[in-house]
Amino acid sequence: MSQNKPEKRKKSKLWQFPWGYRESFVIAFFLLLTGFLIELLLGGGVRMPAWPVNIAIILIFIIYFVLIHRMIKHPIVKWLSSTQAAIAAITTFTVMVLLLGFIPQGATSQEPRLIDSLGLTNVTSSWPYLMSALYLLIVLGFTIVRRFRSFSIKNIAFLLNHIGLWIVVVAASLGSADMWKLSMQLEVNHPVMTAFDSHRNTYNMGFGMMLLDFDIEEYPPEVGLMRNADYTLKLEKGGKLATVEEGTTEILDKYSLSFERYLPYAQKYGDIYDTTSHRGGARAAYIVVTDESSGIIAEGWVADGSYAVPASYLMINDELSLAMTQLRPKKYSSDIRIYHSMEEYEDFHIEVNKPVSIGGWMVYQVGYDEQMGRWSETSVIELVRDPWLPVVYVGIFMILFGSLYLLWMGKGRIKTKKA
Amino acid sequence: MTWLDYPTYLLLTSVFWLLALVLLLTPKKSVFHTLKAVFLFVGWAAIITFTISLWISLERPPFRTLAETRLWYGVFISSIGIVLYYRWNQPLMLAYTLFMALLFLFLNYLNPDTFDKTLMPALQSPWFIPHVVVYIVGYAFLGFSSLIGVYGLYLYYKEKNIERIMLMADNIVYIGFAFLTFGLLFGALWAKEAWGHYWTWDPKETWAFLTWLAYLLYIHFRLKKKQSPKTALWIVSLAFVVLLICWFGINYLPSAQSSVHVYSS
Ligand code: HEM
Numbered sequence: 001m002s003q004n005k006p007e008k009r010k011k012s013k014l015w016q017f018p019w020g021y022r023e024s025f026v027i028a029f030f031l032l033l034t035g036f037l038i039e040l041l042l043g044g045g046v047r048m049p050a051w052p053v054n055i056a057i058i059l060i061f062i063i064y065f066v067l068i069h070r071m072i073k074h075p076i077v078k079w080l081s082s083t084q085a086a087i088a089a090i091t092t093f094t095v096m097v098l099l100l101g102f103i104p105q106g107a108t109s110q111e112p113r114l115i116d117s118l119g120l121t122n123v124t125s126s127w128p129y130l131m132s133a134l135y136l137l138i139v140l141g142f143t144i145v146r147r148f149r150s151f152s153i154k155n156i157a158f159l160l161n162h163i164g165l166w167i168v169v170v171a172a173s174l175g176s177a178d179m180w181k182l183s184m185q186l187e188v189n190h191p192v193m194t195a196f197d198s199h200r201n202t203y204n205m206g207f208g209m210m211l212l213d214f215d216i217e218e219y220p221p222e223v224g225l226m227r228n229a230d231y232t233l234k235l236e237k238g239g240k241l242a243t244v245e246e247g248t249t250e251i252l253d254k255y256s257l258s259f260e261r262y263l264p265y266a267q268k269y270g271d272i273y274d275t276t277s278h279r280g281g282a283r284a285a286y287i288v289v290t291d292e293s294s295g296i297i298a299e300g301w302v303a304d305g306s307y308a309v310p311a312s313y314l315m316i317n318d319e320l321s322l323a324m325t326q327l328r329p330k331k332y333s334s335d336i337r338i339y340h341s342m343e344e345y346e347d348f349h350i351e352v353n354k355p356v357s358i359g360g361w362m363v364y365q366v367g368y369d370e371q372m373g374r375w376s377e378t379s380v381i382e383l384v385r386d387p388w389l390p391v392v393y394v395g396i397f398m399i400l401f402g403s404l405y406l407l408w409m410g411k412g413r414i415k416t417k418k419a
Numbered sequence: 420m421t422w423l424d425y426p427t428y429l430l431l432t433s434v435f436w437l438l439a440l441v442l443l444l445t446p447k448k449s450v451f452h453t454l455k456a457v458f459l460f461v462g463w464a465a466i467i468t469f470t471i472s473l474w475i476s477l478e479r480p481p482f483r484t485l486a487e488t489r490l491w492y493g494v495f496i497s498s499i500g501i502v503l504y505y506r507w508n509q510p511l512m513l514a515y516t517l518f519m520a521l522l523f524l525f526l527n528y529l530n531p532d533t534f535d536k537t538l539m540p541a542l543q544s545p546w547f548i549p550h551v552v553v554y555i556v557g558y559a560f561l562g563f564s565s566l567i568g569v570y571g572l573y574l575y576y577k578e579k580n581i582e583r584i585m586l587m588a589d590n591i592v593y594i595g596f597a598f599l600t601f602g603l604l605f606g607a608l609w610a611k612e613a614w615g616h617y618w619t620w621d622p623k624e625t626w627a628f629l630t631w632l633a634y635l636l637y638i639h640f641r642l643k644k645k646q647s648p649k650t651a652l653w654i655v656s657l658a659f660v661v662l663l664i665c666w667f668g669i670n671y672l673p674s675a676q677s678s679v680h681v682y683s684s
Binding site for chain 1: 540586592593596601604608615616617618625626628629633636640641664
């Protein structure tokens with residue numbers, strides 16, 4: 001770098017072997033600077049290469065580590081696996097992640113601001129981030145090949161941690177281009193063949209999916225005290241909700257609520273609620289409110305309402321009313337039929353946290369029509385295909401076992417005798 | 420039992436621990452030493468009793484809201500302090516940890532949670548408990564190592580011997596770091612089940628990862644024998660700031676407005 005000429009004397013001292021912290025951090029600084037410059041000039045961030053370019057890159061990487069380490073006995077090669085380089089690499093990477101942690105990501109304003117042009121609103125696909133990750137992976141790689149010799153338990157733990165981390169980072173980032181994440185919106189009894197990606201591009205899946213049934217399991221309904229002034233629940237400072245159950249009595253603040261009736265599916269007829277068999281029923285309870293000092297002060301219906309049935313509150317006094325909270329799903333699930341052809345189909349059941357593997361896709365239950373709530377006939381599912389997942393898992397389990405060793409052994413025994 | 424009963428137990432715990440702290444420097448083999456052990460235990464038992472019965476009455480593990488995690492922090496950090504006190508005879512550490520625990524428990528008194536029995540569907544998973552438990556244990560250890568770091572800095576500037584304190588910090592960082600690693604990885608495995616991807620750079624994930632990086636830095640910095648203990652002590656002390664942002668500050672960061680982990684009622 002020619003612009004460093006005026007400081008020649010200092011420089012010759014700085015770059016003297018063996019390299020230490022100063023050199024490691026200066027290199028890190030220039031790597032970041034280069035990254036930011038490329039980002040400014042090219043813009044748009046980094047696109048990870050897909051199969052088979054990514055696997056080629058990984059193999060070249062590995063061969064390069066091993067060959068260089070074997071063949072070249074230069075002090076720079078030695079430096080590449082030093083703790084000083086490791087510290088600088090971890091610090092640099094930490095700085096990039098800190099930026100990620102502080103700056104809201106994905107912010108897109110009309111005119112790109114400087115932070116947008118520098119890639120700071122999209123850190124993980126920016127050039128400076130790539131540079132810092134490369135620095136980390138190269139130092140980590142050289143550290144691994146240097147220690148790939150003796151196989152004491154300590155060394156195995158070292159290798160599990162470091163190789164595991166290398167594998168996770170490489171497979172997660174280079175593998176990302178091979179990952180597919182599509183979503184499908186299913187309606188009851190309508191076969192669907194198209195899925196969307198996050199940019200709303202459509203894909204023909206080559207198979208049809210049909211929602212047979214969507215089901216929500218609910219938490220029991222609850223009522224709470226609501227301020228008449230602004231319709232907000234009074235919940236601060238230990239304020240609580242009472243669970244509605246027919247025939248029980250609960251205390252809320254200084255009021256005693258007895259739940260005379262509870263209808264899980266109710267329609268409003270004039271002033272009263274009654275059970276309905278139509279769709280759209282809401283939850284309604286007939287509640288008698290008693291005050292300890294003055295006896296019964298109010299009674300009537302409280303309902304949460306739905307798209308078809310109005311909600312009701314029960315006024316207690318000028319300030320407060322009783323209101324029922326909105327339905328909260330305990331779990332929700334879909335019964336889905338997948339058509340491989342007109343005659344050939346398979347049925348499966350998915351719910352949150354319980355994905356199912358179908359034809360190379362992991363199928364997740366992600367949502368439903370929240371306006372319709374318990375009456376939703378829509379189920380949103382996500383289809384994910386990630387061929388690199390097993391590789392990432394190998395890395396994850398290596399680190400888990402490596403960490404187990406750290407946990408067991410610690411850094412070393414604490415000498416209790418010598419103070 | 421609910422949070423309504425909390426003040427009683429908090430009072431019990433505080434009174435007994437404060438009594439124990441009064442007797443902090445009493446010599447071994449004296450009556451007071453035994454009494455101190457009894458006070459420590461009764462205070463501890465009170466808060467443990469509350470925690471367990473809260474768990475039972477909520478019908479779900481109490482790991483969800485901020486107040487619940489503060490409760491666990493108080494339980495864990497005091498337990499660690501008590502164990503370390505008897506293992507390595509560190510009265511000052513005991514004082515620190517009991518003080519921290521009481522601070523957190525008292526915060527719960529000032530900012531109680533609203534009563535809530537429900538868990539959103541994605542949180543109803545067999546991963547939930549292990550994930551949160553290892554995180555909290557990890558935080559308790561790492562937070563403690565940072566307190567040792569601060570104490571070490573104090574000794575350093577007073578030009579006292581810090582070799583022992585450094586070794587202690589190292590060991591505790593290793594333990595806490597291993598737990599934090601478990602927490603991150605369990606979280607990744609779980610996220611794959613629940614949301615379809617193991618890592619989404621959610622703000623809470625990002626900050627947990629930053630915490631991990633900060634202590635990773637400390638571990639590697641300590642590998643060279645001759646390195647300045649001062650810098651190492653500063654690293655481990657400052658790492659605590661990152662940990663605190665991860666835990667509490669996250670709710671106030673502009674980058675965290677859409678986090679799936681930000682607790683709300
Ligand atoms: C899972 C994450 C990691 C863990 C748990 C970890 C842990 C450790 C431990 C315990 C040691 C000392 C072990 C021994 O000498 O036997 C060590 C050494 C080392 N680590 Fe890491 N580390 C991790 C990540 C990294 C990263 C990201 C880098 C570099 C960018 C790195 C570079 C080094 C270097 C250079 C040494 C010194 C090795 C030697 O002198 O032989 N480590 N690491």
